[in-house]
Amino acid sequence: MANTWWELKILCEPDLEDSIFWRLETFGCRGTASESKGNSSLIKGYLPSFQAQLLDLGALSLWLRQDALCVGLSAPILHWQLIDEEDWASSWKQYWQPQEIGDRFLINPAWLPFPASTERLVIRLDPGVAFGTGNHATTQLCLESLEMRLSDLPKSFIGSDEQNEPQIIADIGCGSGILSIGALLLGAKKVYAVDNDPLAVQSTISNRALNDITSDRLIALQGSVEAVQAQIDAPVNGVVCNILADVIIELLPEISSITASSSWGIFSGILLEQSKAIADALEQNGWIVATLWKRKEWCCFNARRI
Numbered sequence: 001m002a003n004t005w006w007e008l009k010i011l012c013e014p015d016l017e018d019s020i021f022w023r024l025e026t027f028g029c030r031g032t033a034s035e036s037k038g039n040s041s042l043i044k045g046y047l048p049s050f051q052a053q054l055l056d057l058g059a060l061s062l063w064l065r066q067d068a069l070c071v072g073l074s075a076p077i078l079h080w081q082l083i084d085e086e087d088w089a090s091s092w093k094q095y096w097q098p099q100e101i102g103d104r105f106l107i108n109p110a111w112l113p114f115p116a117s118t119e120r121l122v123i124r125l126d127p128g129v130a131f132g133t134g135n136h137a138t139t140q141l142c143l144e145s146l147e148m149r150l151s152d153l154p155k156s157f158i159g160s161d162e163q164n165e166p167q168i169i170a171d172i173g174c175g176s177g178i179l180s181i182g183a184l185l186l187g188a189k190k191v192y193a194v195d196n197d198p199l200a201v202q203s204t205i206s207n208r209a210l211n212d213i214t215s216d217r218l219i220a221l222q223g224s225v226e227a228v229q230a231q232i233d234a235p236v237n238g239v240v241c242n243i244l245a246d247v248i249i250e251l252l253p254e255i256s257s258i259t260a261s262s263s264w265g266i267f268s269g270i271l272l273e274q275s276k277a278i279a280d281a282l283e284q285n286g287w288i289v290a291t292l293w294k295r296k297e298w299c300c301f302n303a304r305r306i
């Protein structure tokens, strides 16, 4: 059973796509894709078989039905089957294509050749079972925020110029390592990448190698903020954290303790209706909000420590 996956196929009205993706992600799916089927959309989601029993899938089917009926759309049709690891990898990989994000990045699946000519910073990725392909709005908002935080600095400020402060960053909930790698390509000096899921840490480590990044620049650790705290002897310059709102609120006091006045923070994974709670929590923990960016039903806070 360890190497089998649930393949979920959901046929739905296209307007339901966003809410279904959201349900699948909160349900624990490790890879999602969609294609159009005439006037409908076919969404596929994959999750390790040990993570869900048949009863859980039944509950998911009910939630999807309720979500659709609440907005006056017809209920989606959900089918599921068990597939083995090899079939999962090949089914999912065919949907994942190179993708430009923001002004600077190109995400390139590891099994495709390196793009022949591009001015973009290429992040090579094989996320395996970890979250972070760049397809999700919350990841995109973080990469674009990193561009803003790191690209706008004068060249001498980033990288190795000793007169200026090199950027040392914590990536909390690193998943595939996509944000850590992006930050390093933009010129950050060092990133501490942590995730409480050991599979995500493995994925970050293999993506670090794929992008020829050394282990002293991208330090990948299992755990959360406390794992960064244990490694650093001075506050970090910036934090990027793409986890769900409730977790961010819980982690904020600890995150604040690894930062100092003028450190920056990028907080994503937040649904629009949760933005007030996050803004309040940031304020209570000594942060001021600089910008709030929105994409689909998600938003991302750029903040600075007072």
Ligand SMILES: C[S@@+](CC[C@H](N)C(=O)[O-])C[C@H]1O[C@@H](n2cnc3c(N)ncnc32)[C@H](O)[C@@H]1O
Binding pocket: 130, 131, 132, 133, 134, 138, 139, 142, 172, 173, 174, 175, 176, 177, 178, 179, 194, 195, 196, 197, 200, 223, 224, 225, 242, 243, 244, 247, 251, 269
């Ligand atoms: C939405 S994914 C983000 C992955 C990647 N950073 C990105 O932006 O695409 C959130 C990640 O946070 C991890 N996570 C959840 N709660 C956490 C916690 N309290 N501390 C550390 N990592 C956590 C999950 O295992 C998951 O890999």
